[in-house]
Amino acid sequence: MAKRTFSVKVRGEALPNIPWESRPRGSSDVVWRYSCNPVIPRDLIPCSNSIFNSAVVPYNGAFAGVFRCDDKRRHMQLHSGRSKDGFRWNLDPDPIEFNCDIPDIAAFDYGYDPRVCWIDDRYYVTWCNGYHGPTIGMAWTHDFKTFHQLENAFLPFNRNGVMFPRKIGGKFAMLSRPSDNGHTPFGDIFYSESPDLAHWGCHRHVMGTRHSWESTKVGAGPIPIETSEGWLLLYHGVLTSCNGFVYSFGAALLDLEQPWKVVHRAAPYLLSPQCPYECVGDTPNVAFPCAALCDAPTGRLAIYYGGADTVTCLAFAYVEEIIRFIKENP
Numbered sequence: 001m002a003k004r005t006f007s008v009k010v011r012g013e014a015l016p017n018i019p020w021e022s023r024p025r026g027s028s029d030v031v032w033r034y035s036c037n038p039v040i041p042r043d044l045i046p047c048s049n050s051i052f053n054s055a056v057v058p059y060n061g062a063f064a065g066v067f068r069c070d071d072k073r074r075h076m077q078l079h080s081g082r083s084k085d086g087f088r089w090n091l092d093p094d095p096i097e098f099n100c101d102i103p104d105i106a107a108f109d110y111g112y113d114p115r116v117c118w119i120d121d122r123y124y125v126t127w128c129n130g131y132h133g134p135t136i137g138m139a140w141t142h143d144f145k146t147f148h149q150l151e152n153a154f155l156p157f158n159r160n161g162v163m164f165p166r167k168i169g170g171k172f173a174m175l176s177r178p179s180d181n182g183h184t185p186f187g188d189i190f191y192s193e194s195p196d197l198a199h200w201g202c203h204r205h206v207m208g209t210r211h212s213w214e215s216t217k218v219g220a221g222p223i224p225i226e227t228s229e230g231w232l233l234l235y236h237g238v239l240t241s242c243n244g245f246v247y248s249f250g251a252a253l254l255d256l257e258q259p260w261k262v263v264h265r266a267a268p269y270l271l272s273p274q275c276p277y278e279c280v281g282d283t284p285n286v287a288f289p290c291a292a293l294c295d296a297p298t299g300r301l302a303i304y305y306g307g308a309d310t311v312t313c314l315a316f317a318y319v320e321e322i323i324r325f326i327k328e329n330p
C-alpha cells in the first residue's frame with residue numbers, strides 16, 4: 001500500500017461491532033475475503049436451493065437483512081433474517097409476505113437481488129420485482145417482520161435499483177439499470193429522483209461499460225457510502241467470456257450533490273470470482289455485492305456478496321484504501 005496521502009471522512013454511524021477480519025498477512029489486496037466463506041451456505045433453511053445476492057443492515061445493536069432465497073422449486077423469493085454478529089445468520093423459513101394496498105401490484109410473482117437502505121426513519125427495501133418482466137419493487141419496514149409494499153419505481157425492464165441513504169436536492173434518489181426480459185447482454189447505470197417514492201423522473205445517465213472486466217454491463221451494488229471525496233459506489237461489472245458471463249465488482253466515486261457525475265472510476269476490478277465458492281455453483285463465476293456495512297469512524301467495510309448464484313460471502317476493506325485505489329488506478 002502506498003503511504004497515506006489524504007484522510008477521508010465517512011459520513012454515517014459508528015458500527016464498532018461490524019463483522020471484521022484483518023487483512024491476511026502478506027496480502028496487499030484492497031478487498032480481502034473472509035477466511036470462512038461462504039458466510040451463509042445454500043441450505044441454511046429447509047426450502048432453500050441457494051441463498052445469495054442479499055442485503056444486510058445494522059439493526060437494534062445487531063444486524064438484520066433481506067435475503068434472496070431461490071427455493072427448491074427454483075422460485076425466487078425474499079426472506080427476512082437476523083444476526084447478532086453479522087457472521088451467523090438466522091433466516092425466516094417462510095418468505096416475506098408484503099402488505100400491499102395497491103391491488104394491481106399486490107400479487108407477488110418473484111423477487112430477487114434485494115437492497116436495504118435506511119432513510120430518515122425506516123428501512124426501504126428495493127428488489128428486482130416480477131411485474132410483466134423484471135422491474136424495481138419497493139417496500140419499507142421498521143422491524144423486518146412487517147413489510148409495506150409501495151408502487152414499483154419503474155416500468156419493466158429494470159434491475160439493480162439502489163437507493164441513496166439521504167435525499168439529494170430534496171428528492172429521494174435511486175440508481176437503476178434498464179435491461180431486457182432475459183440475461184441482458186447490455187446495461188448502463190442511471191440515476192432517477194422522486195419527491196414521493198411513487199413518481200420517478202429526471203433520469204440521468206451515470207456510467208456505462210468501459211474496461212474489459214465490465215465490458216458487457218454494469219449495475220450498482222451496495223447502497224452508496226457518503227464520504228468527503230464523493231459517494232463511494234461499489235458496482236458489479238460483467239465480462240462475456242467464451243464460457244459465459246463473469247461477474248466481478250469494482251468502484252467509482254460520484255459527485256455528492258449531482259451523483260450522475262462520475263468523479264473517479266478505477267480501471268481494475270476490486271474482486272473477481274477466483275475462489276471455488278465463486279467459480280462453482282448454480283451460475284459459475286459470479287461475485288455479486290448487494291450490501292456493505294460500514295463503521296464510519298474507522299472506515300471499515302464488510303461487503304456481502306453472492307457467490308456463483310449459490311451462497312452468500314463476505315469480504316473486508318477500508319473505505320479510504322478503496323478511494324486511494326480508485327484515484328491511483330484511473
Ligand code: BMA
Nearest residue numbers: 053112113183283286288309
Ligand atoms: C443477473 C441477476 C443476478 C445474478 C446474475 C448472474 O442477471 O439475475 O441475480 O447473480 O445475473 O447470474
